[in-house]
Amino acid sequence: MNNSEEHKNEAPGQNKEFTIIVNGREKVVTYREISFIQVVELAFNTTSINDATIYTVTYKRGEGKKPEGTMVNGDTVKVKNGMIFNVTATNKS
Numbered sequence: 001m002n003n004s005e006e007h008k009n010e011a012p013g014q015n016k017e018f019t020i021i022v023n024g025r026e027k028v029v030t031y032r033e034i035s036f037i038q039v040v041e042l043a044f045n046t047t048s049i050n051d052a053t054i055y056t057v058t059y060k061r062g063e064g065k066k067p068e069g070t071m072v073n074g075d076t077v078k079v080k081n082g083m084i085f086n087v088t089a090t091n092k093s
Contacts, residue, residue: 021084034079036071043087056088 017028022042031038040055041047049055060068063078071077 018079018081018083020079020082023085023087029079032079033076035076036073039071039085040087043085044089052092054090054092056090057085059083059085 015030016032017030020027020029020034022039027042029038029042036055036057037049039057039059040049055073057071058069059071059077061080061083062068063080063083066077069077
C-alpha cells in the first residue's frame with residue numbers, strides 16, 4: 001500500500017499538524033485544542049509545574065470569536081496555524 005492509499009483510510013482532519021509560536025520559538029503540535037498546562041510545558045520544556053511559580057499565558061492570532069486573550073490553569077483554546085503564545089513565569093514570594 002502506498003502512502004496516499006494509507007492516508008485515504010484516515011478520517012479528514014486527523015493527524016493534522018499545526019505550527020504555533022511559543023515565546024518566539026516555532027513548535028509543531030498535532031492537537032486541535034491546547035491547554036494552559038500544555039502551553040507552559042512547551043514554553044519551558046518541562047513536564048512539572050510547581051506551586052511556587054505563577055504562570056501567565058497570553059495568545060493572539062487565535063481561532064474564531066476570540067482571536068486573542070489570556071489563559072489560566074484549566075483553560076483550553078482551539079489551535080490555529082500561526083497562533084502566538086507568550087508565557088511568563090514569576091516566583092511567588
